[in-house]
Amino acid sequence: MAHGIFGRVLSGAVGVVGLLALPASLSAQTTAQPTFTKDVAPIFQNKCESCHRPDSIAPMSLITFEEARPWARSIRERVASRNMPPWHIDKTVGIQHYKDDRSLSQKEIDTIVAWVAAGSPKGDPKDMPAPVKWADGNGWNYAEQFGGPPDLIIKSPKYTQKAVAMDAWYKPVVETGLTEPRWVRAIEARPGTLKGRKITHHALAFLLQNEKEAQAMLNNADADSGAGLFMEWAVNKRGELMRANTGKLMLPGSKIRWDIHYSAAGEDVTDQVELGIYFYPKGQEPKYRTALALYSGVSGGNRNLDIAPNSINVGQNFHVLRRAGRLENFQPHMHLRGKAMMIEAILPNGQQQVLSYVPNFEFNWMNNYVFDDDYAPLLPKGTILKVTAWHDNTPAKKSNPDPTQWIGWGDRTVDEMAHAWINITYMGDDDFNKEVEARKVKMAATTERQQQ
Numbered sequence: 001m002a003h004g005i006f007g008r009v010l011s012g013a014v015g016v017v018g019l020l021a022l023p024a025s026l027s028a029q030t031t032a033q034p035t036f037t038k039d040v041a042p043i044f045q046n047k048c049e050s051c052h053r054p055d056s057i058a059p060m061s062l063i064t065f066e067e068a069r070p071w072a073r074s075i076r077e078r079v080a081s082r083n084m085p086p087w088h089i090d091k092t093v094g095i096q097h098y099k100d101d102r103s104l105s106q107k108e109i110d111t112i113v114a115w116v117a118a119g120s121p122k123g124d125p126k127d128m129p130a131p132v133k134w135a136d137g138n139g140w141n142y143a144e145q146f147g148g149p150p151d152l153i154i155k156s157p158k159y160t161q162k163a164v165a166m167d168a169w170y171k172p173v174v175e176t177g178l179t180e181p182r183w184v185r186a187i188e189a190r191p192g193t194l195k196g197r198k199i200t201h202h203a204l205a206f207l208l209q210n211e212k213e214a215q216a217m218l219n220n221a222d223a224d225s226g227a228g229l230f231m232e233w234a235v236n237k238r239g240e241l242m243r244a245n246t247g248k249l250m251l252p253g254s255k256i257r258w259d260i261h262y263s264a265a266g267e268d269v270t271d272q273v274e275l276g277i278y279f280y281p282k283g284q285e286p287k288y289r290t291a292l293a294l295y296s297g298v299s300g301g302n303r304n305l306d307i308a309p310n311s312i313n314v315g316q317n318f319h320v321l322r323r324a325g326r327l328e329n330f331q332p333h334m335h336l337r338g339k340a341m342m343i344e345a346i347l348p349n350g351q352q353q354v355l356s357y358v359p360n361f362e363f364n365w366m367n368n369y370v371f372d373d374d375y376a377p378l379l380p381k382g383t384i385l386k387v388t389a390w391h392d393n394t395p396a397k398k399s400n401p402d403p404t405q406w407i408g409w410g411d412r413t414v415d416e417m418a419h420a421w422i423n424i425t426y427m428g429d430d431d432f433n434k435e436v437e438a439r440k441v442k443m444a445a446t447t448e449r450q451q452q
Contacts, residue, residue: 034115035123036065043108044068045132047085050102053134057197057236063131065122076116079109086236086365094354097372100238140276141238142186150188150276152176154205154256160270161199161262167412170260173208176250183285184248186278187231188239196271201261201413202366203233203273209254229292230256231275232421234333234366239276243328243373246425247286250277261411290328290425295319297341297389297418298409305391305409305416307337313391315418318346318384324432327377328423330356331368332389335416336399337407338363339392343420345377346384363399363413368421374443378436381429389418 034040044052044062052062062068068075078084087103089096104112115121140149157172191200207230230248231240242248260273280286298305298315307313332341342357355377356369371377379385394403407416427435 033118033121034111035121035127036068036115037123037125038127039111039123040068040115041065042129043104043111045129047102047104047108049132049134051085055194056134069120069122072116072120076113079104079112082109083360086362086367088358088360088362088365088367089369090357090359094356095371095375095377097375099370099372141188142241142276142278146186146278150186151279152178152277154275154277155192156203156258156260156273158270158272159260159262160268161264163264163267165264167201167264168262169411170262171258173255173257176254176256178250178252178254180252182250182282183280184242184250184277185280185286186239186241187248188276189231189233189237190274190276191233192272192274195265195269196273197235198265199262199269199271200233200273201263203261204229204259205231205273205275206257206259207248207250207254208257209251214249214251229294231292233273236365237331237368240329240368240423241370242286242290243326243376243425245286246288246290246328247280248291249289263413287431288425288427290423292421292423293319295343295385295387295420295422297387297420302409302417302419305407305418307391307393307407307416309404309406310394312339313393315389315391317387319387321379321381321383321385321424323426324381324429325379325424325426326435327355327371327379328425329368329370329421331366331421332358332361333366333421334361334363334389334391334418335413336363336401337391337393337397337416338418339390339397341390341418341420342388343422344386344388345379346386348380348382352386374439374446378432378439380432385422387420391416391418 048062050056051058052060054061054063060067060071062071062075075084082103085102085104087101089098089103091103143149154174154176156170156174159168159170161168189203189205191197191203206228256275258273296302296317299317301317305313305315330343332338334341338361340357340359340361343355344352345355346352358367358369391407393400393405393407397403401414409416
């Protein structure tokens with residue numbers, strides 16, 4: 001069997017173009033003095049306003065010059081260090097092509113730094129771009145794409161977290177209400193209110209249904225990846241949009257088992273988590289079924305996590321792909337002492353390469369890095385996914401509540417975790433090999449266009 005596109009990446013020029021894209025060299029400083037209206041405002045609209053606007057999650061708005069100007073020096077420091085926007089993928093190694101990449105280009109960083117250095121001038125008001133029309137702060141992220149709210153919204157029972165209380169883990173089971181099988185093309189999960197975001201640490205939704213019945217329905221044996229963990233919400237997670245011809249299958253009579261972690265917010269807050277589901281049109285069935293997996297970065301599993309006081313801890317774990325498939329995303333998950341996470345692929349022929357590396361993990365930003373369609377790794381059966389996790393239990397980690405404590409695995413925010421959320425679309429060998437060849441042809445064509 002062919003080693004797949006990842007194997008070709010390591011052995012041919014076409015593959016190098018396909019999976020690994022190194023950052024461009026630093027751009028030259030422009031000679032013209034940047035202004036807010038002409039140069040900076042378009043950058044803020046494209047990369048910052050999604051959070052930095054009224055009634056959103058950021059502490060200040062950056063829509064107007066008057067709102068942004070007092071923060072100029074802080075903005076310069078944050079963007080120059082690549083701390084903001086929150087996109088923590090290392091740009092010197094691994095795959096560099098992702099959907100919804102919020103990171104700034106070096107040219108954009110240079111522009112903002114030069115603007116601040118020049119005294120943060122406003123510029124000509126006529127140069128100001130038209131304002132962006134943002135959806136309601138608690139609107140559905142995919143509503144515009146699909147022409148309205150989700151087809152099905154499932155809500156957890158309401159829960160009240162007291163102003164001063166221990167963390168709570170709420171695990172109710174609710175009916176989906178489905179009366180016929182449906183294929184899912186997009187999922188969102190979110191606290192029901194903006195205040196609910198203050199108390200909701202995370203929310204998991206498990207799909208409970210008869211998997212033997214599901215297998216009997218599937219015409220394609222390649223789609224037998226199962227249900228189980230269906231969706232997760234964490235700070236900054238937008239949702240999950242299935243790639244073309246892939247989806248998740250829900251059966252009539254299915255249920256959702258919630259696993260919601262609530263924390264105190266200094267005031268009584270009552271909220272419920274909402275699960276918004278967009279279906280494929282009836283009669284339109286994707287070929288492949290996608291499954292969400294949790295791959296631990298600790299030898300023997302998360303419960304073996306053992307971090308000494310005032311130390312840097314490194315853990316590793318290995319996970320074998322028993323079937324060929326495509327990795328759709330990479331989302332590291334750790335807590336307050338989480339430092340870094342890397343995922344690597346070890347192919348059956350022994351070749352090894354970094355797929356994604358987050359060197360500066362931040363608990364407040366649970367980024368889900370979704371690979372671009374032409375760069376999502378195609379990995380053959382027998383590939384080993386190597387997950388490495390670093391924890392920093394020293395005073396150097398600013399979010400560390402107490403570096404003198406010995407830390408282990410646990411659900412509390414002050415405990416630790418170390419796993420990667422990865423959606424995998426499994427394929428049979430024939431389909432996998434066809435996908436590899438199609439990718440090879442497409443990348444060769446791209447290379448030819450670039451050389452013309």
